[in-house]
């Protein structure tokens with residue numbers, strides 16, 4: 001246990017002792033504004049650019065220029081098996097076997113790809129459970145899957161509602177849903193980390209509950225990957241999907257990823273959408289009419305991947321591999337703990353985190369309790385002081401100190417500028 005102190009000197013001493021401090025230099029920090037350095041606390045929404053990203057993209061442009069079509073086989077990272085340069089590091093970050101993960105598409109597309117295989121309503125077992133505060137894209141994806149199978153979302157979409165006072169999703173409430181209508185539920189689609197509240201869900205327990213109910217479970221890891229430790233293979237969801245532009249720092253709209261549990265990897269390709277990139281590599285270019293399934297999660301690929309938006313993913317994952325998720329998490333607990341300490345020390349009763357202290361990753365979701373203060377105004381005044389956070393309707397300011405590039409002094413500066421924003 002570290003005894004936090006509310007001083008700049010303390011923050012600086014934490015930075016001096018931080019084994020990951022040199023990583024900050026490997027990222028582009030956004031520009032100064034009005035003479036103020038940027039305090040970037042928005043890595044939960046769009047991670048900063050690793051300097052290595054430009055090098056990787058440039059190398060692909062150069063190989064394309066010099067080799068043309070021959071780059072498929074002869075680029076320094078050949079494009080034909082290009083997605084596999086991401087595989088090992090994605091498997092490490094998600095606690096999976098290499099064959100269970102694949103970098104492809106974007107998150108919502110992958111949710112659809114996975115639901116095409118794993119949402120197979122039969123008889124009365126047709127319903128899908130999401131949380132009532134689900135990210136809109138996940139909700140829309142689920143609504144459309146239900147409709148495509150001839151079901152009405154008003155009947156077949158079940159919502160797990162967070163507790164009204166604490167905002168927490170409570171396991172007892174989900175268990176009550178499963179007890180009540182478990183034999184009508186085909187799929188649970190739930191987040192690893194809830195995007196609005198920052199709550200980390202007990203994924204191992206959720207997977208066990210789904211198994212006991214006889215339904216499938218998929219995890220949306222948008223806010224979990226690169227943030228907290230994951231053990232997908234051991235926890236045993238049927239599938240998972242994620243984007244890479246949040247904590248994984250791979251750039252706007254970068255290529256996402258998906259996980260299919262090993263128990264489903266004897267698939268023959270008849271229960272999913274198909275494209276030529278799911279055909280085994282060896283005979284893909286024979287261009288025959290017969291489909292031969294690629295091994296592992298690679299089978300779910302459709303197209304040849306966008307190399308230029310997969311390059312930054314591969315660059316960024318190499319940084320995670322060096323820093324190590326264990327060390328990142330260790331620092332993250334201290335960074336977010338320091339921020340929580342300063343907020344309680346300076347702003348108790350006025351501004352509070354609704355993120356459960358016992359179940360959180362990098363992010364704190366702040367609500368303004370003091371009715372004399374204008375929450376939206378505070379967010380905007382922070383922004384004017386070059387503090388980058390994000391606003392989520394109706395009244396939450398999300399802040400996420402990120403262990404790869406944020407410092408303890410950033411956290412201290414944030415609270416200083418928050419004082420100024422409140423006075424303004």
Ligand SMILES: *Cc1c(COP(=O)(O)O)cnc(C)c1O
Nearest residue numbers: 106107108135137195220222243
């Ligand atoms: C960020 C996020 C998305 C975004 O989906 P894209 O397909 O990448 O645009 C979807 N769902 C959740 C839970 C998210 O946090």
